[in-house]
Amino acid sequence: MNTDTKSHDVRSRAREVLLAAVQGLVLALVVLPCGVAFFCLTLLSLALIPLGVGLVTTPAVLTGVRALADARRKLAAEWYGIRIPAAYQPLPKGFNPWRRTFALLRDPQVRRDVVWLPVDFTAGFLTALLPALLLFYPVEGFMLPAGLWRAYVPDSGEAYWYLFVPVTGEGTALLAALLAAVLLAAAWRVIPRLVAVHFRLTQAVLGGDEELAERVRVLTETRRDAVDTSAAELRRIERDLHDGAQARLVAMGMDLGTIEMLVEHDPAQAKRLLAEARQNSAEALEELRDLVRGIHPPVLAERGLGDAVRALALRLPLPAEVSVELAGRAEAPVESAAYFAVSEVLTNAVKHSGAGRIWVDVLHTEGRLRVTVTDNGKGGAAIGTGSGLAGVERRLGTFDGVLAVSSPAGGPTLVTMEIPCALS
Amino acid sequence: MRVVLAEDLFLLRDGLVRMLQAFGFEIAAAVESGPELTQALAELKPDVAVVDVRLPPTHTDEGLQCALAARAARPGLPVLVLSQHVEQLYARELLADGNGGIGYLLKDRVFDAEQFIDAVRRVAGGGTAMDPQVIQQLLSRRAADDRPLAGLTPRELEVLELMAQGRSNAGIAAQLVVTERAIAKHTSNIFAKLGLEVSDDDNRRVLAVIAYLDRDR
Numbered sequence: 001m002n003t004d005t006k007s008h009d010v011r012s013r014a015r016e017v018l019l020a021a022v023q024g025l026v027l028a029l030v031v032l033p034c035g036v037a038f039f040c041l042t043l044l045s046l047a048l049i050p051l052g053v054g055l056v057t058t059p060a061v062l063t064g065v066r067a068l069a070d071a072r073r074k075l076a077a078e079w080y081g082i083r084i085p086a087a088y089q090p091l092p093k094g095f096n097p098w099r100r101t102f103a104l105l106r107d108p109q110v111r112r113d114v115v116w117l118p119v120d121f122t123a124g125f126l127t128a129l130l131p132a133l134l135l136f137y138p139v140e141g142f143m144l145p146a147g148l149w150r151a152y153v154p155d156s157g158e159a160y161w162y163l164f165v166p167v168t169g170e171g172t173a174l175l176a177a178l179l180a181a182v183l184l185a186a187a188w189r190v191i192p193r194l195v196a197v198h199f200r201l202t203q204a205v206l207g208g209d210e211e212l213a214e215r216v217r218v219l220t221e222t223r224r225d226a227v228d229t230s231a232a233e234l235r236r237i238e239r240d241l242h243d244g245a246q247a248r249l250v251a252m253g254m255d256l257g258t259i260e261m262l263v264e265h266d267p268a269q270a271k272r273l274l275a276e277a278r279q280n281s282a283e284a285l286e287e288l289r290d291l292v293r294g295i296h297p298p299v300l301a302e303r304g305l306g307d308a309v310r311a312l313a314l315r316l317p318l319p320a321e322v323s324v325e326l327a328g329r330a331e332a333p334v335e336s337a338a339y340f341a342v343s344e345v346l347t348n349a350v351k352h353s354g355a356g357r358i359w360v361d362v363l364h365t366e367g368r369l370r371v372t373v374t375d376n377g378k379g380g381a382a383i384g385t386g387s388g389l390a391g392v393e394r395r396l397g398t399f400d401g402v403l404a405v406s407s408p409a410g411g412p413t414l415v416t417m418e419i420p421c422a423l424s
Numbered sequence: 425m426r427v428v429l430a431e432d433l434f435l436l437r438d439g440l441v442r443m444l445q446a447f448g449f450e451i452a453a454a455v456e457s458g459p460e461l462t463q464a465l466a467e468l469k470p471d472v473a474v475v476d477v478r479l480p481p482t483h484t485d486e487g488l489q490c491a492l493a494a495r496a497a498r499p500g501l502p503v504l505v506l507s508q509h510v511e512q513l514y515a516r517e518l519l520a521d522g523n524g525g526i527g528y529l530l531k532d533r534v535f536d537a538e539q540f541i542d543a544v545r546r547v548a549g550g551g552t553a554m555d556p557q558v559i560q561q562l563l564s565r566r567a568a569d570d571r572p573l574a575g576l577t578p579r580e581l582e583v584l585e586l587m588a589q590g591r592s593n594a595g596i597a598a599q600l601v602v603t604e605r606a607i608a609k610h611t612s613n614i615f616a617k618l619g620l621e622v623s624d625d626d627n628r629r630v631l632a633v634i635a636y637l638d639r640d641r
Contacts, residue, residue, distance in 0.1 A: 278535055285532050289509055298509045302478065302485040307513060314512040317565060 013188070017135065020192040023079060025132035027198065028125050035121030038065050042114055055097040062104050062113070069113045069206055072120075076199040084203045085213035108208065116205040127198040134187035134194075137163075141180020144173040226398040233295075240291050248284035252277045300339050304329040308339050309362055309371075318350060320358040328423035330369055337399055338371060338419060341392045345373045345415050348388050353377025353413055369419045379411035392417070425548055426452040428470040430461040430487055431506075432479050440474065440534065447541045458486035465494040465501070472548035476531075477507040477514070488514060499523050504547045506531050510555045512562065512638070519552075519634060524627035527553035527590070542595070552590035552630040559588040562637040572618045580617075583610040588633045592626050 038061070045061045048054035066088070076082040089107045092099050104110050140148070141162055149167050152160040159166030162176035163183075207213065255277040262270040292298065300308035306324035313320035329335065342360065349358055355377030363370045383389040383405055393403040401419035427449045431437040434456075441454050453464040457480040465473060473494070479486040491503040504527035505518060518526050527547040533555065534540045543553035563585060566573050576584065586596045593611065597604040611629075615622045618636055623629050 282532055282535060293509070298478075298507075299511055299513065301483075303513075311511045311513040314565075315561065 017188060017191045020195045021131045021135040021187075024128045024130070024191075024195045024198065027075075027195075028129035028132065031125045031128055032121050034068060035117050035125070038068060039114075039117040039121065042117065049101070055101050058101045059097065059104055062110055065113045065117065066110070069116065072199075072202055073206070076202060080196050080199050082196070082199045082203055084199075084207045085216065086206075087208060087212060087216050112206055112208060116202070119205050120202065124198055124201055127194060127201060131187070131191040131194045134183060134191060138180035138184040138187070141176050141183065144176045144180075145170060149173040149176075222394075222397045222400075225394045229395065229398075237291065237295065240287070244287040244291070245284045248280045248287070252280045252284075255280070296336060297339065300335060305335045305338055305369075306362055308335075309342055309360055312339075312343055312346065313358070313360060316346060316350060316358065318355065318358055320346075320360060322360045322362070324362040326362060326364050326369075326423060330364075330419075330421045330423055334369065334399055334419055334421045337395055337401065338369060338417065341396055341401075341403075341417050342371055342373065344388050344392050345417070348381065349373065349375040349377065349413065349415075352381065352387075353379075353411070355411075355413075364421075364423055367420055367422065369421050371417045373415045373417075375411070375413050377411050377413055378409075379407045379413050380409050381405055381407040381413050381415070389415070425471045425545075426450045426468070427544075428452050428461070428464045428468055428473045429454040429475075430456070430458075430464075430473070430479060430490075431476045432456045433476075436476075436531070443534065443537055443541075444474075444544070447537070449544070457481060458490050461487065461490045462494065465490070466497070472502040472504065472525075472544060474504045474506065474544065477505060485514075488517070492517065495521060495523070495526075500525050500550065502547045502550065503527070504529065504544055504553065506534075510557050512558055515554060515558045516638065519631065522631065524550040524552060524631075528558065529553060529555045530557060543590075546590055546592075551592075551627050552634075554589050554630075554634065556585070556589055559585050559634075559637070562588070562634070566637055575617050576614060580610050580614050583607060584614050584633065587611065587614075588630065588637060590627075590630050 041061045042058075042065060045054050045057040048057060070086065073084045073086060076084050086109060088109045089103070092103050144152075144162060144167055149160065149169070149172075153168060157168060159168045159172075161167070163179060165172060165176045165179055167173050167176050255273045259270045259273045259277070262273065297308055297311075299311045303311075304326070306326050309324065310322045313322045330338070342362075346358065346360070349355055353375045355375035357376050359372075359374045361370075361372040361374075363372075381387060381389065383393055383403065389403065389405060396403055396417060396419060399419045399421070401417060404416045404418075405413070407413040407415075425448075427444055429437065429440055429444070429451060431440060431454070437454055437456065441451050444451060452468045452470045453460075455461050455464050459481075461473075461475065461479065464470075473491065475487045475491050477485050477487045479490070488505060491505055495501050495503060499521065500523040502525035503518075505514075506529055507514075508531055510528060510530055515528050518528050525547055527543055529540075529543060533543070546553050563573075563581075573581075582600065583596055586599060591599065593604050593607045597607045600607070612622060614620075618633075620632050620636060623632065
């Protein structure tokens with residue numbers, strides 16, 4: 001049993017070693033011509049830019065380089081689970097070759113791709129080839145004492161060098177075989193790791209810095225959240241318009257049509273319908289006003305965040321003190337995000353905290369907008385499902401903003417929101 | 425009575441001009457931007473200005489700022505401010521100087537031509553016209569924990585609301601279909617219950633009531 005598993009281990013290890021060596025060999029054979037070819041093409045294409053031809057060829061060549069790098073990324077992930085992040089910038093719209101070429105050349109990821117080419121066909125080539133050498137070179141070593149040395153060593157007795165062993169006869173050939181055994185033992189241990197080294201090297205050159213990759217990950221996530229949120233918003237607005245103002249306008253139009261008919265022979269009824277139509281138009285306006293407030297509150301557009309929060313506080317059923325220290329206005333999307341975050345937090349406080357008073361502080365300091373909402377309620381608020389605070393956190397996330405909640409049982413509750421931004 | 429009108433949307437400006445003319449007002453100027461408004465107010469010296477809050481060139485609260493500046497230069501200049509939305513914050517700013525002749529209404533109020541014209545005349549005469557929504561907001565904030573207010577009868581609350589909007593006793597009486605004397609009795613009861621000083625001056629009365637509703641707790 002014990003020996004069975006051992007032989008099983010040995011066999012799977014042998015397969016692993018052999019596979020790695022073959023992978024390395026294939027890689028090495030592809031890397032060298034492709035790398036050299038693309039590198040030369042890139043240099044040539046860049047040199048032709050002043051002549052104009054390069055403007056057309058460079059994007060094509062760089063796209064090829066990217067395909068090569070992408071293929072390597074795929075192999076790294078499939079063979080060794082090594083993730084090599086790609087952070088290409090989107091190409092500018094339109095087909096202006098000048099803009100395309102320079103956008104590509106400005107992209108740090110494209111530059112890393114190009115730098116990677118010479119690294120790949122030198123160091124990358126060697127690291128890929130070495131495993132195969134380590135595995136197949138000992139085979140020659142073993143064949144030397146079996147008689148191969150006779151073919152290598154000429155009659156003059158000049159030595160054939162097997163690595164650092166001068167083979168001149170059967171004895172030294174045995175020594176070479178011994179060295180081959182040592183090499184094979186080493187190969188057995190390090191080959192899979194050596195191929196991994198090749199991909200680690202690729203990762204180091206192609207991958208850029210980890211921080212950037214992490215940033216890309218966070219941005220991807222928050223962007224998806226933002227898109228989801230705004231899509232849901234648009235659906236809500238569409239539904240509100242469809243069921244509200246639109247329906248009321250239809251009703252008004254119908255009423256007006258009927259009035260036109262009635263006005264001659266039944267003025268009393270016509271008058272009643274007119275009153276109804278007016279009522280409908282007033283209600284449609286009211287609904288539109290609420291809708292607008294939910295999309296972008298007019299005070300925010302007219303006065304900015306400080307006064308918008310003041311106006312918000314004036315609408316609360318609780319007394320609220322607002323203090324604002326802003327030397328200018330933030331960008332509209334940031335203002336809007338901050339406003340709705342404050343609005344949600346205030347709604348939460350009114351609904352759940354049982355507070356008798358609320359304080360709101362709006363402050364811009366050290367490149368960050370900080371809004372603090374404090375209430376003297378019973379505490380116990382948390383960023384979790386149902387509290388609405390999770391939504392606030394997501395909303396702020398789009399702007400790299402953060403939300404912190406301190407709400408011990410018994411209160412008070414302190415909600416702090418921070419968004420990095422500049423004022424103008 | 426000469427009116428300066430500032431409204432950037434052609435349809436509304438045109439409609440307002442026609443309505444005001446139909447009720448016998450003389451349109452001194454109908455302008456569409458903040459700078460034009462400032463100039464018209466300074467040069468034409470109208471009896472009353474009807475001003476939209478949002479005007480070009482900034483499309484923010486240009487109209488409101490122009491009105492406030494004009495009133496600072498000429499205290500008591502009657503201004504009726506119109507807007508698609510009313511904010512207590514703006515109402516406070518308009519009322520802050522304590523001079524009468526101020527109005528702040530939702531644009532929807534023009535639907536009822538007579539009431540709207542009544543508001544314009546009131547403002548021109550140095551009175552006040554506050555939008556019912558502003559007053560309702562004030563009242564609902566107060567209602568929760570204000571003991572004197574809780575002591576008012578429903579009828580008295582109704583009268584208080586109309587009073588805060590700037591209506592005279594006669595106007596309130598007409599609206600509630602009762603005699604002016606009955607309203608006078610209600611008002612003195614209200615003032616007594618809220619501990620406010622009674623004043624014969626309609627405008628003073630309105631400002632006192634609004635100040636009471638809007639004071640900090």
